Amino acid sequence: MKKNARLGIIASVSLALVASTVVVASQASAADVVATAKTYVANSLSAKSGFTPPAVGAKAQKSGAxxxxxxxxxxxxxxxxxxxxxxxxxxxxxxxxxxxxxxxxxxxxxxxxxxxxxxxxxxxxxxxxxxxxxxxxxxxxxxxxxxxxxxxxxxxxxxxxxxxxxxxTDPLVVSRTAASYAIAKSGTKKFGVVIFTDSQYQVAIAKSDAIAAEIKKDKYGTVLEIKDTPISSTSQLMPAIISSMLQKYGSKFTYFFGINGAYANGAAPALQSAGISPTGAPFAIAAGDGDSAELNRIRTSKYQLATVAEPxxxxxxxxxxxxxxxxxxxxxxxxxAAPGLIDKSNVPKGDIFDPAxxxxxxxxxxxxxx
The missing domain is CATH 3.40.50.2300 (Response regulator)
Incomplete structure (x- = not known):
C-alpha cells in the first residue's frame, strides 16, 4: 500500500509539472504572437523595398493598339x-x-x-x-x-x-499585415473583430479567411463575425449593419476589417450617429486598396485607423x-509588388500610395x- 501511495504521489507531481509546463508554454506562445506582430508592423510601416520591378521585358509593340x-x-x-x-x-x-x-x-x-x-x-x-x-x-x-x-x-x-x-499583391501578405496591425495595437488586451468580405470575388474570400486565421492565432483576439456584404452596396448597407453590430457586441466590438476601404466609408455615418469618436473603437482597418478617400480618413483621423494599400x-x-x-x-x-501598410505616422501627402x-x-x- 505504501508503495502504491508513493507511486500515486509521484504521478500527481508529474502531472502537475506537465500542466505547469503547458501553461508556461502557452503564455510564451501568446507573448510571441504579439511580439512578432509588433515587429512585423514596425518593419511594414518603414518598408522601402518591394516596389522596383525587374528590368525584363520588350521594346514597345503595336503602336495604335x-x-x-x-x-x-x-x-x-x-x-x-x-x-x-x-x-x-x-x-x-x-x-x-x-x-x-x-x-x-x-x-x-x-x-x-x-x-x-x-x-x-x-x-x-x-x-x-x-x-x-x-x-x-x-x-x-x-x-x-x-x-x-x-x-x-x-x-x-x-x-x-x-x-x-x-x-x-499577395492576398495572404495583405491579410497578415492588416491582422498584425490590430494584434500589435491591442497587445495583451482582449479584442474582438468583425471582418467584412464580398463572396462575389475569390480574392475577397481569400483575404477575409486569412485575416480570420491570423486573429485566431492570438489568444487575446476573437473573431466575432465574418459578414458577407457586397462592396458595391456598402454606402447603402453598412450604416444599418454597423448600428446592429454596435448593439449586438457592445464593447467587445474593437475592430472591423474590410477587404477594401469602402466598408470604412460606409460605416462612418453610423459610428458618428452613435456618438463614437472619430478616433475611437471600433477601429477600421482596410485590407486594400488604399484609395484617396481612405488616405484622407487616415490623415484626418476620421473613422479609419490604417490600410494595407496597393501600389x-x-x-x-x-x-x-x-x-x-x-x-x-x-x-x-x-x-x-509589395503592399504598403499606412497609418497616420506615414500617410502620403497625395491621393494615392505611389512608392518612389x-x-x-x-x-x-x-x-x-x-
Missing part, C-alpha cells in the same frame, strides 16, 4: 486608381484605353465583356472583374485571339483562370508591360520610349 478595360465597379476607388495608371502608361506606347463599365453586377460585367470582345480590342484587362465569374467570356476572348489580363481578378498573382497574368499606379504599369511582352511574344516578368521606386523609368527604358 486598343486595350479594353472591363471595370467591375467604377465607384470602387482601387479600380479607378488602376484605370488612371493604365491610361498613363498606355499613352507612352501610343495605345488607347477603351473603358467598359460592368456596373457592379454580374450581368453588367458579362455585358461589358461581350461588348469588348465584339469590338475586337487588341487585349483585355479585367479591372477587378472576377475571372471565375466571367470564365465563359475569358474563354470567348481567348478564342477570338484577345489575350486577357487581370487586376484583382483572381485569388493569386500570376497566370491563372485563362488570364495571361493577374496583377495583385495602384505601379500595378497599372505592370499590367501594360505584361500586355506589351505578350504582343512581343516574350515571357511576362514574374514579379509581385523609379518604376516608371524602369519600364520606359525597357520599352525604349520617353
Amino acid at each position: 486598343t486595350i479594353g478595360f472591363v471595370a467591375s465597379d467604377l465607384s470602387n476607388g482601387g479600380i479607378t486608381g488602376v484605370l488612371a495608371g493604365v491610361k498613363q502608361a498606355a499613352k507612352k506606347l501610343g495605345w488607347t484605353i477603351k473603358v467598359y463599365d460592368g456596373q457592379a453586377t454580374p450581368s453588367g460585367r458579362t455585358t461589358a465583356m461581350n461588348a469588348a470582345i465584339a469590338d475586337k480590342v487588341d487585349a483585355l484587362i479585367l479591372g477587378g472583374t472576377d475571372a471565375t465569374e466571367q470564365a465563359a467570356q475569358v474563354v470567348a476572348a481567348t478564342a477570338a485571339g484577345i489575350p486577357t489580363f487581370g487586376w484583382h481578378s483572381g485569388p493569386t498573382p500570376g497566370a491563372s483562370l485563362g488570364m495571361k497574368t493577374n496583377v495583385t 495602384l499606379y505601379l500595378q497599372a504599369w505592370q499590367l501594360i508591360d505584361a500586355i506589351n511582352s505578350t504582343f512581343a511574344g516574350v515571357k511576362i516578368a514574374k514579379w509581385v 521606386s523609379g518604376y516608371r523609368n524602369v519600364y520606359l527604358k525597357l520599352w525604349g520610349v520617353k
Whole structure:
C-alpha cells in the first residue's frame, strides 16, 4: 500500500509539472504572437523595398493598339486608381484605353465583356472583374485571339483562370499585415473583430479567411463575425449593419476589417450617429486598396485607423508591360509588388500610395520610349 501511495504521489507531481509546463508554454506562445506582430508592423510601416520591378521585358509593340478595360465597379476607388495608371502608361506606347463599365453586377460585367470582345480590342484587362465569374467570356476572348489580363481578378498573382497574368499583391501578405496591425495595437488586451468580405470575388474570400486565421492565432483576439456584404452596396448597407453590430457586441466590438476601404466609408455615418469618436473603437482597418478617400480618413483621423494599400499606379504599369511582352511574344516578368501598410505616422501627402521606386523609368527604358 505504501508503495502504491508513493507511486500515486509521484504521478500527481508529474502531472502537475506537465500542466505547469503547458501553461508556461502557452503564455510564451501568446507573448510571441504579439511580439512578432509588433515587429512585423514596425518593419511594414518603414518598408522601402518591394516596389522596383525587374528590368525584363520588350521594346514597345503595336503602336495604335486598343486595350479594353472591363471595370467591375467604377465607384470602387482601387479600380479607378488602376484605370488612371493604365491610361498613363498606355499613352507612352501610343495605345488607347477603351473603358467598359460592368456596373457592379454580374450581368453588367458579362455585358461589358461581350461588348469588348465584339469590338475586337487588341487585349483585355479585367479591372477587378472576377475571372471565375466571367470564365465563359475569358474563354470567348481567348478564342477570338484577345489575350486577357487581370487586376484583382483572381485569388493569386500570376497566370491563372485563362488570364495571361493577374496583377495583385499577395492576398495572404495583405491579410497578415492588416491582422498584425490590430494584434500589435491591442497587445495583451482582449479584442474582438468583425471582418467584412464580398463572396462575389475569390480574392475577397481569400483575404477575409486569412485575416480570420491570423486573429485566431492570438489568444487575446476573437473573431466575432465574418459578414458577407457586397462592396458595391456598402454606402447603402453598412450604416444599418454597423448600428446592429454596435448593439449586438457592445464593447467587445474593437475592430472591423474590410477587404477594401469602402466598408470604412460606409460605416462612418453610423459610428458618428452613435456618438463614437472619430478616433475611437471600433477601429477600421482596410485590407486594400488604399484609395484617396481612405488616405484622407487616415490623415484626418476620421473613422479609419490604417490600410494595407496597393501600389495602384505601379500595378497599372505592370499590367501594360505584361500586355506589351505578350504582343512581343516574350515571357511576362514574374514579379509581385509589395503592399504598403499606412497609418497616420506615414500617410502620403497625395491621393494615392505611389512608392518612389523609379518604376516608371524602369519600364520606359525597357520599352525604349520617353
